[in-house]
Amino acid sequence: MKIEPFTAEREWTVEGIPVLRAEAAVPRPVPAADRTARRVRRYYQAQLRAFLGYCEQWLLPQAAAEYQAALASSAPLPSFRAELRYEITCQDGRFLSLYTQSREAAAPGQTLLTRRGDTWDLAAGYPVPLSAFFPPRSPWRRQILTLAAEEIRRRERSGAARYHEDWPRLLRRRFNPQNYYLTPEGLTVFYPMYAIAPPAEGIPTFLLPYGGADGPAAPEAAEP
Numbered sequence: 001m002k003i004e005p006f007t008a009e010r011e012w013t014v015e016g017i018p019v020l021r022a023e024a025a026v027p028r029p030v031p032a033a034d035r036t037a038r039r040v041r042r043y044y045q046a047q048l049r050a051f052l053g054y055c056e057q058w059l060l061p062q063a064a065a066e067y068q069a070a071l072a073s074s075a076p077l078p079s080f081r082a083e084l085r086y087e088i089t090c091q092d093g094r095f096l097s098l099y100t101q102s103r104e105a106a107a108p109g110q111t112l113l114t115r116r117g118d119t120w121d122l123a124a125g126y127p128v129p130l131s132a133f134f135p136p137r138s139p140w141r142r143q144i145l146t147l148a149a150e151e152i153r154r155r156e157r158s159g160a161a162r163y164h165e166d167w168p169r170l171l172r173r174r175f176n177p178q179n180y181y182l183t184p185e186g187l188t189v190f191y192p193m194y195a196i197a198p199p200a201e202g203i204p205t206f207l208l209p210y211g212g213a214d215g216p217a218a219p220e221a222a223e224p
Helices: 035-072 140-158 167-173
Strands: 003-014 017-029 080-091 095-105 111-121 180-182 186-190 205-209
Touching: 003 035, 003 080, 017 035, 035 080, 035 095, 035 111, 080 180, 095 180, 111 180, 111 186, 140 167, 140 205
Parallel strands: 017 080
Antiparallel strands: 003 017, 080 095, 095 111, 180 186, 186 205
């Protein structure tokens, strides 16, 4: 399946002054010649519309309020920006795996990242559940959490990252099996920004190499 970016830009103004700008790029199969390609295209077109709707409904009022406050205090006028991008992380004849990520930048130093992972079975035309990459009846959730906990301890010992004090509890409570994507090296699970670590850590990700006693199966060996 050939994928090309579909882009869109939108700018909102208050009293003729731009206060919010949104830029987006989502994946678009070309040509949309079969059922799977059409379904994938509709899915990301809907995501694009939802993103622009969110910008207008939630971010624009904030940007307008900041603009009026700056005008009243003779402060520099703010400029809000929002972006939606995607990255294809693995693509072969059977699976298409990627993530989309939005970025909201408002006041200096304030940035919010939101990521969504998708892995498509190109034959069936539907998303693939995380459990498909582990043996049947495997305790895959426990295996993932164990490997993630080991990685967090290693990162903290080396000083490479910092997590919330109660991260063991948050790691379990905030785990979402939909938050994953495939890469050539392994399966990556991720947590939302703020969920288990301070915002400086961005979106925490954990790579689970394929194979091994506790690792996921490579895509070619996954359950159909």
